[in-house]
Amino acid sequence: xxxxxxxxxxxxxxxxxxxxxxxxxxxxxxxxxxxxxxxxxxxxxxxxxxxxxxxxxxxxxxxxxxxxxxxxxxxxxxxxxxxxxxxxxxxxxxxxxxxxxxxxxxxxxxxxxxxxxxxxxxxxxxxxxxxxxxxxxxxxxxxxxxxxxxxxxxxxxxxxxxxxxxxxxxxxxxxxxxxxxxxxxxxxxxxxxxxxxxxxxxxxxxxxxxxxxxxxxxxxxxxxxxxxxxxxxxxxxxxxxxxxxxxxxxxxxxxxxxxxxxxxxxxxxxxxxxxxxxxxxxxxxxxxxxxxxxxxxxxxxxxxxxxxxxxxxxxxxxxxxxxxxxxxxxxxxxxxxxxxxxxxxxxxxxxxxxxxxxxxxxxxxxxxxxxxxxxxxxxxxxxxxxxxxxxxxxxxxxxxxxxxxxxxxxxxxxxxxxxxxxxxxxxxxxxxxxxxxxxxxxxxxxxxxxxxxxxxxxxxxxxxxxxxxxxxxxxxxxx
Amino acid sequence: xxxxxxxxxxxxxxxxxxxxxxxxxxxxxxxxxxxxxxxxxxxxxxxxxxxxxxxxxxxxxxxxxxxxxxxxxxxxxxxxxxxxxxxxxxxxxxxxxxxxxxxxxxxxxxxxxxxxxxxxxxxxxxxxxxxxxxxxxxxxxxxxxxxxxxxxxxxxxxxxxxxxxxxxxxxxxxxxxxxxxxxxxxxxxxxxxxxxxxxxxxxx
Numbered sequence: 117x118x119x120x121x122x123x124x125x126x127x128x129x130x131x132x133x134x135x136x137x138x139x140x141x142x143x144x145x146x147x148x149x150x151x152x153x154x155x156x157x158x159x160x161x162x163x164x165x166x167x168x169x170x171x172x173x174x175x176x177x178x179x180x181x182x183x184x185x186x187x188x189x190x191x192x193x194x195x196x197x198x199x200x201x202x203x204x205x206x207x208x209x210x211x212x213x214x215x216x217x218x219x220x221x222x223x224x225x226x227x228x229x230x231x232x233x234x235x236x237x238x239x240x241x242x243x244x245x246x247x248x249x250x251x252x253x254x255x256x257x258x259x260x261x262x263x264x265x266x267x268x269x270x271x272x273x274x275x276x277x278x279x280x281x282x283x284x285x286x287x288x289x290x291x292x293x294x295x296x297x298x299x300x301x302x303x304x305x306x307x308x309x310x311x312x313x314x315x316x317x318x319x320x321x322x323x324x325x326x327x328x329x330x331x332x333x334x335x336x337x338x339x340x341x342x343x344x345x346x347x348x349x350x351x352x353x354x355x356x357x358x359x360x361x362x363x364x365x366x367x368x369x370x371x372x373x374x375x376x377x378x379x380x381x382x383x384x385x386x387x388x389x390x391x392x393x394x395x396x397x398x399x400x401x402x403x404x405x406x407x408x409x410x411x412x413x414x415x416x417x418x419x420x421x422x423x424x425x426x427x428x429x430x431x432x433x434x435x436x437x438x439x440x441x442x443x444x445x446x447x448x449x450x451x452x453x454x455x456x457x458x459x460x461x462x463x464x465x466x467x468x469x470x471x472x473x474x475x476x477x478x479x480x481x482x483x484x485x486x487x488x489x490x491x492x493x494x495x496x497x498x499x500x501x502x503x504x505x506x507x508x509x510x511x512x513x514x515x516x517x518x519x520x521x522x523x524x525x526x527x528x529x530x531x532x533x534x535x536x537x538x539x540x541x542x543x544x545x546x547x548x549x550x551x552x553x554x555x556x557x558x559x560x561x562x563x564x565x566x567x568x569x570x571x572x573x574x575x576x577x578x579x580x581x582x583x584x585x586x587x588x589x590x591x592x593x594x595x
Numbered sequence: 596x597x598x599x600x601x602x603x604x605x606x607x608x609x610x611x612x613x614x615x616x617x618x619x620x621x622x623x624x625x626x627x628x629x630x631x632x633x634x635x636x637x638x639x640x641x642x643x644x645x646x647x648x649x650x651x652x653x654x655x656x657x658x659x660x661x662x663x664x665x666x667x668x669x670x671x672x673x674x675x676x677x678x679x680x681x682x683x684x685x686x687x688x689x690x691x692x693x694x695x696x697x698x699x700x701x702x703x704x705x706x707x708x709x710x711x712x713x714x715x716x717x718x719x720x721x722x723x724x725x726x727x728x729x730x731x732x733x734x735x736x737x738x739x740x741x742x743x744x745x746x747x748x749x750x751x752x753x754x755x756x757x758x759x760x761x762x763x764x765x766x767x768x769x770x771x772x773x774x775x776x777x778x779x780x781x782x783x784x785x786x787x788x789x790x791x792x793x794x795x796x797x798x799x
Contacts, residue, residue, distance in 0.1 A: 117680035117693050129672040498668045501629065502728065503657025503685035505650040587629045591664060592620075 144474035145528025157551040166448040168240040174413040179446030186413040189227035192220035196410035212417040213238040230381030241370035252361030258380035262361035266371035485578035497590035513579035521571020525564040613788030619772035640735035661729030665741040676709035
């Protein structure tokens, strides 16, 4: 027989109430820990996901939206920029690189970025970590596609596979930007996987050549006769794209990207535009007009050279671009900081909520123990009779409450690890934001110690009650 | 209650007889230091429990006194062995020795399975566990407060004989209270509470 055994048996004798109080504390601890870990992980992930782009230019209405759309693929940008504007911006300054991008299409829910081969050469999805091809090669010609690892894993597609893109929104017009939920349901309703036997047969029947010259003779199936008067989402099954490369994972949200060549994307939008206008459809990228050649954003990087004040160079370029009212220019790192400034107050609410739950858990520990002291008056009296000093009774009750706190804190820690990784997985699936949900050990130890101390504190009043239990009165025979 | 003088020899076994509610239990609680006397002194094997306070009084009790009650007052949910070991915990005996000491005593009292939970035992068996618990710390005196009240007359006599035997084997004096005249034959010395104590009259 030991004191600890005495305490543990007492706790186990009231298993239900012990379990409920432990659970209450565990939930509070888990909430606190996951909030803290997710906040840090989210911030790290966003900061990392900016990659090595210094500036984003788009036709969006606010700099934060420009970054969320242009670099985090939240929604297709609202307005497009003409190619002339792009040329003006890219030639106006000795950029380290300037990469035009066009967003708005998707493939099975994954965002499609139409761009130049430079995107996979110069843009780094995480600072200092360039893209690496797992197999195949970079995009070179229209209708070629490189899949990021997440897309290749999810779809099972590889080199040589063919696919159709889904038109996310009309670039030429200005339809409302759909909510992510609506977009997802739309995509979910898109019929049939694009790469199956029928597709292969169909494209073969039409004699399309997927060799190196599809830029010239890549046609579309007039027989389908698509009319998209509403400009809403639809599958571009008249144009077939071919996978030429698959990327290694980067551990960022960029792993959800489908990268394709700009002219191919322009081509499918040109079909829509002319179908709507009742004009003859284009048959190759040669038929593209200036009105077709739209982009939705430019990723820019200012030159970084030793001995030069890079921050001042960046600031100068930023200020100059900002003077142009027809475009929106944004610094991704500034906007990410701003975003987390906005989210910080929300975090505080959640953390306060966790603290509140922890407090109510601690109060319930006190109430449960207080009530149990009432029921255990006889047991306390018996312990005194067999020689247990008053002070030791005090210690036994405090140990009991501290153990509830400890078990709650440990269970809460496990719950937080499970909860945070579940949240991370959901976040990755829903938004592509990859976060590393590791619980900061310092915070974990601090919260666990605080919980045990609070729980022990909650045991003080019941312990004093036990300490003061009159012995003689509680030894009278039960009738 | 006024108690001019009462003493018990080291190996004596005394029945304190008297009707229910006359103050026998109070006397035992005073002797165990669980109630405070207004005046006077109570010595247990030469040590004054009335002079000691707090933890020291608890220590004297753990060392010198074993108690048995009418309702056995065992720790529910614990095994027979754990109930008997509990006083050893407060008496400073190393935990490694607890099981050996408790099991031997339980065996002597006819409880063959020390790992059985006390709530699964019969009333008679529970009383024997309570007796073992009273004796496990090698007390100088066992104070038994109506230990047979919950038992039928036949079992009552058996229980008292067993209690007397183990007290003798353990060299502990026995002071047993009872309102049952049937037990008087089992004791060589019977003290009537009414003759011993002068209960003060309640004025008003």
